[in-house]
Amino acid sequence: MNAKFIPYQISELRGKELLKKSEEHLKKMESRRSVREFSAEAIPMEVIENIIMSASTAPSGANIQPWTFCVVTNPEIKSQIRIEAEKEEYENYHGRMPQEWLDDLSYLGTDWHKPFLEIAPALIIVFKHSYELINGQKKNNYYANESVGIACGFLMEAFHECGLVALTHTPSPMNFLSKILDRPINEKPYLLIPIGYPAKEVLVPDIKRKKKEEVIVCYE
Numbered sequence: 001m002n003a004k005f006i007p008y009q010i011s012e013l014r015g016k017e018l019l020k021k022s023e024e025h026l027k028k029m030e031s032r033r034s035v036r037e038f039s040a041e042a043i044p045m046e047v048i049e050n051i052i053m054s055a056s057t058a059p060s061g062a063n064i065q066p067w068t069f070c071v072v073t074n075p076e077i078k079s080q081i082r083i084e085a086e087k088e089e090y091e092n093y094h095g096r097m098p099q100e101w102l103d104d105l106s107y108l109g110t111d112w113h114k115p116f117l118e119i120a121p122a123l124i125i126v127f128k129h130s131y132e133l134i135n136g137q138k139k140n141n142y143y144a145n146e147s148v149g150i151a152c153g154f155l156m157e158a159f160h161e162c163g164l165v166a167l168t169h170t171p172s173p174m175n176f177l178s179k180i181l182d183r184p185i186n187e188k189p190y191l192l193i194p195i196g197y198p199a200k201e202v203l204v205p206d207i208k209r210k211k212k213e214e215v216i217v218c219y220e
């Protein structure tokens with residue numbers, strides 16, 4: 001056994017303070033929306049890095065941290081990504097997605113055109129490591145899918161906290177991202193996330209979120 005422990009402390013809240021904090025956090029999170037129209041205004045790389053490193057504090061199976069976050073601001077690479085994403089999305093919207101799926105997406109008003117992939121100042125491409133290659137040997141990772149999903153949740157929350165917007169985009173299949181970004185074979189594209197400031201007077205779909213009673217089951 002090689003377990004080693006260090007002291008740990010957080011600023012604990014109780015009573016009214018705790019309730020107020022949780023209410024404020026809920027209010028803040030309720031105002032998060034996916035945005036599909038971006039301003040071209042640049043975001044400092046240091047800010048993006050801080051946000052990604054916040055995401056990288058996420059819990060992960062056996063603390064493997066099975067993720068890579070690629071940040072693309074280069075206009076030529078963004079254009080290549082847009083071209084390949086639109087090829088896949090054209091197929092998705094013209095036969096690859098069944099009618100039921102298209103109907104379920106109709107509230108978004110989206111189609112195969114993805115101009116935001118060039119307009120947004122940065123694209124973050126999250127890669128999941130299902131396994132690591134150590135001296136050419138495959139070592140499987142534990143709960144890679146769950147771990148990367150949680151890290152992406154942290155990422156989205158951090159952008160929102162900083163007053164920036166993002167879109168979890170999945171122009172599937174996304175293998176083109178591995179090729180364009182020349183990623184190693186053990187990394188699989190997980191999400192393509194344009195980030196930035198919203199375009200002026202941006203509109204978002206009028207969605208409803210589930211109520212407390214539909215989401216929570218208490219066993220007291």
Ligand SMILES: Cc1cc2nc3c(=O)[nH]c(=O)nc-3n(C[C@H](O)[C@H](O)[C@H](O)COP(=O)(O)O)c2cc1C
Nearest residue numbers: 032033034035036108110167168169170171204207
């Ligand atoms: C895994 C995942 C994949 C998604 N893929 C897309 C996508 O490819 N294109 C898109 O416009 N939105 C995509 N979305 C965003 C959802 O449409 C959006 O989260 C949902 O409509 C709720 O809206 P909100 O994020 O504003 O609350 C995706 C979201 C998730 C979590």
